[in-house]
Amino acid sequence: MDAINAVFLTTYEIDKKYDTSYHQRFTEYVKMVEEKDWVIDGCMTDPKGDRSKHPHQQKDPDVFFHVVERKEDGVVVRGAKAHQTGAINSHEHLIMPTLAMRNEEKGFTICCAIPVDDDGITYYCGRQSCDLRRLDQSEEGNIDCGNQFGVHECLVVFDDVFVPNEQIFMNGESEFCGRLVESFAAYHRQSYGGCKAGVGDVMVGAAAAIAEYNGVQNASHIRDKITEMAHLNETIYACGMACSACGKKTEAGNYLVDILLANVCKQNVTRFPFEIARLLQDIAGGLFVTCPSARELRNPETRKIIEKYLVGAEGVDTINRIKMMRLIENSVLGRGAVGYLAESMHGAGSPQAQRIMINRLANLEEKKKMAKSLARIKEE
Ligand SMILES: Cc1cc2nc3c(=O)[nH]c(=O)nc-3n(C[C@H](O)[C@H](O)[C@H](O)COP(=O)(O)OP(=O)(O)OC[C@H]3O[C@@H](n4cnc5c(N)ncnc54)[C@H](O)[C@@H]3O)c2cc1C
Missing domain, CATH: 1.20.140.10 (Butyryl-CoA Dehydrogenase, subunit A, domain 3)
Incomplete structure (x- = not known):
């Protein structure tokens, strides 16, 4: 709900300034999510590379999620999102920029929804302490209390994924990222x-x-x-x-x-x-x-x-x-x-x-x- 509320609010503010229809589009998206009872991954954190540098200054621009191609019916995106909780057991990723972007960073200014099983997405699941013990059948007997839950975090890699216009809620309005x-x-x-x-x-x-x-x-x-x-x-x-x-x-x-x-x-x-x-x-x-x-x-x-x-x-x-x-x-x-x-x-x-x-x-x-x-x- 955190991501849904924030995007709802921001799309309203963008529409007030520009002649876009993000808010209407996102309102319909939220209705669909509610009707289908979907789980949405609030997908914000980029890997970020060298923290002292802005997205457009990075040696490899892919360390920040960005648009690589604009088409009439949508955009192609590339990059990754780190530490995503419940990424695999969600229905869609609601992608948001990770920080306030500058004017020259319009390509990094993208907010959109992407189905978790879309072509071009790969999941690298985090290893955590005691995870093998959770799977170890020799520990059966139920004394390993507190270690039963299947929660996970993933590095989610998007390798040139196409996002249709209907799933885009912000695209280049960098002054609204903050x-x-x-x-x-x-x-x-x-x-x-x-x-x-x-x-x-x-x-x-x-x-x-x-x-x-x-x-x-x-x-x-x-x-x-x-x-x-x-x-x-x-x-x-x-x-x-x-x-x-x-x-x-x-x-x-x-x-x-x-x-x-x-x-x-x-x-x-x-x-x-x-x-x-x-x-x-x-x-x-x-x-x-x-x-x-x-x-x-x-x-x-x-x-x-x-x-x-x-x-x-x-x-x-x-x-x-x-x-x-x-x-x-x-x-x-x-x-x-x-x-x-x-x-x-x-x-x-x-x-x-x-x-x-x-x-x-x-x-x-x-x-x-x-x-x-x-x-x-x-x-x-
Ligand atoms: C268990 C877990 C679950 C998470 N789940 C999600 C999720 O579901 N979705 C999601 O989007 N994110 C998720 N996150 C990500 C979380 O929001 C980030 O870990 C957090 O924003 C810090 O980013 P980072 O890990 O890249 O650390 P860094 O940003 O590298 O921070 C490390 C240290 O460096 C400092 N630092 C960083 N940049 C600068 C700078 N430019 N100048 C000065 N100091 C700096 C920080 O203040 C901090 O002290 C999760 C994180 C964890 C640990």
């Missing part, structure tokens, strides 16, 4: 206040459960650490709620979140989950990285030894303790950590991208005026 990127980022940064807080709830629950399994639930420092985890997590949630509640209806008819608060939300998300994960590892003890495999549990001889020595608090099933340790391991180091930690850092833009927006929107002049007024400073 607006599209900014609004997509804002919607996306808001959504982290829900999704990462949801995972955070599981982290808090895992901390409380493992503390009980270990018999330390009443220790004052453990209770305080769990309280801190909950506080950090609820702060993320509060930011997500705040930027949504302060959102306003746009002229285009959809709602836009409060951009400053959405950036504050995501900036907190680049930090707090790491502290939550640190506290969870502290509370768990080292077993979350040293647990024996399910094979040892299937052998009655070794199972007896594991149950004897990996026992926790009295009355706690050792296998439940091991399952909770595996959940913690996968959440802070394995596939779960890709979404909970790495994506918290870089998804919807790395931390500096939010700091630039916060600085721009913080209205420092107004705040200086307030401080000077209280300090009874009068300046000409």
Whole structure:
């Protein structure tokens, strides 16, 4: 929805300035997506090559997605999009420019929809830690908790793909790229206040459960650490709620979140989950990285030894303790950590991208005026 909302808003603004019909076309596209109940990949991030250079300055222009040929009935595009979550199990890629483009970068200014199985697209699936363990049948016995989900990220390569006019929603209007990127980022940064807080709830629950399994639930420092985890997590949630509640209806008819608060939300998300994960590892003890495999549990001889020595608090099933340790391991180091930690850092833009927006929107002049007024400073 982040990409859909941002393109909806931007196409409206382009149509107001130019005699284009992108907005009408995109509105029809959205209706079709809703009717067909499609999954759309918000496809923004280019590989970007040398980060100190703009798209038109790169040695190989293909590191930024671009138009290579214009035809009467459409365009031919080339390039790649990196880190695409759920690329393979989506129906279409909604391609957006990755950054504000300059006047001479009209060829890189393209927003369009491309079916995921179109000719000329290749998917390079990301390798992640513990992915083979997920497939390893010898681990059957269901102790590898938190490592079952088939989420993936892909490098998606577009090798001269034809896009018909009906699927194009921006084509050369470079002065609107910044607006599209900014609004997509804002919607996306808001959504982290829900999704990462949801995972955070599981982290808090895992901390409380493992503390009980270990018999330390009443220790004052453990209770305080769990309280801190909950506080950090609820702060993320509060930011997500705040930027949504302060959102306003746009002229285009959809709602836009409060951009400053959405950036504050995501900036907190680049930090707090790491502290939550640190506290969870502290509370768990080292077993979350040293647990024996399910094979040892299937052998009655070794199972007896594991149950004897990996026992926790009295009355706690050792296998439940091991399952909770595996959940913690996968959440802070394995596939779960890709979404909970790495994506918290870089998804919807790395931390500096939010700091630039916060600085721009913080209205420092107004705040200086307030401080000077209280300090009874009068300046000409
Ligand atoms: C798990 C995961 C899932 C993702 N899913 C999606 C998705 O579904 N769709 C999508 O479009 N994107 C997705 N992303 C991409 C995400 O938006 C990018 O990772 C993010 O924008 C950072 O880009 P990058 O990875 O190229 O890092 P870089 O841009 O290389 O950033 C690395 C560091 O360099 C700094 N830096 C970069 N350029 C400059 C510069 N010019 N000047 C100064 N400093 C600079 C950054 O601030 C950062 O500190 C996903 C990312 C992750 C990790």
